[in-house]
Amino acid sequence: MLLARVLNNKGYYFEAHEVVEKxxxxxxxxxxxxxxxxxxxxxxxxxxxxxxxxxxxRMKKLALExxxxxxxxxxxxxxxxxxxxxxxxxxxxKF
Numbered sequence: 001m002l003l004a005r006v007l008n009n010k011g012y013y014f015e016a017h018e019v020v021e022k023x024x025x026x027x028x029x030x031x032x033x034x035x036x037x038x039x040x041x042x043x044x045x046x047x048x049x050x051x052x053x054x055x056x057x058r059m060k061k062l063a064l065e066x067x068x069x070x071x072x073x074x075x076x077x078x079x080x081x082x083x084x085x086x087x088x089x090x091x092x093x094k095f
Contacts, residue, residue, distance in 0.1 A: 001020070001038070001075045001076045001077060002076050003019050004016040004017075004019040004020045004038065004042070004095075005076070005077075005094075005095055007019065008041070008042050008045065008093075008094065008095060009094045009095075011049075011092075013042045013043070013045040013046040013049065014042075014046060016042040017039050017042040017043055017046070020035055020038050020039050020042070021039055023035060024036060024039060031070075031074055031075055033066040033067075033069070033070075034066065034067065034070050034074055034075065034077065034079070035075070036063075036066050037062075037063040037064075037066035037067045037082070038063075038077060038082075038095055040059045040060075040062050040063035040066065041059070041060075041063050041082065041085070041086065041093050041095050043059045044056050044059035044060050044063065044086075044093055045092050045093055047059060048090070048091075048092060049092075053090075056090075060086045060093070063082075063086050064083060064086045064087070067079060067082065067083055067086070077095055081095075082095045
């Protein structure tokens with residue numbers, strides 16, 4: 001997850017998505033929706049980069065929905081910080 005965070009926060013959104021997706025596809029754990037939210041966050045950034053604001057907003061909404069049951073730090077993700085990022089009006093998202 002740390003690699004995905006570094007990639008995302010440096011603007012390598014597709015690569016961040018790919019790193020997490022490899023784990024998400026194989027995951028059969030309670031954190032699966034959290035991983036999906038991280039993927040959706042990176043995808044939201046890709047959409048913003050391409051000026052696709054409708055898809056950007058949709059991915060943010062889906063990610064927030066997937067994060068609802070989580071609190072604290074999970075898989076190195078500070079969940080409350082990510083939720084706050086997703087609530088931003090507009091801008092590239094960090095996790």
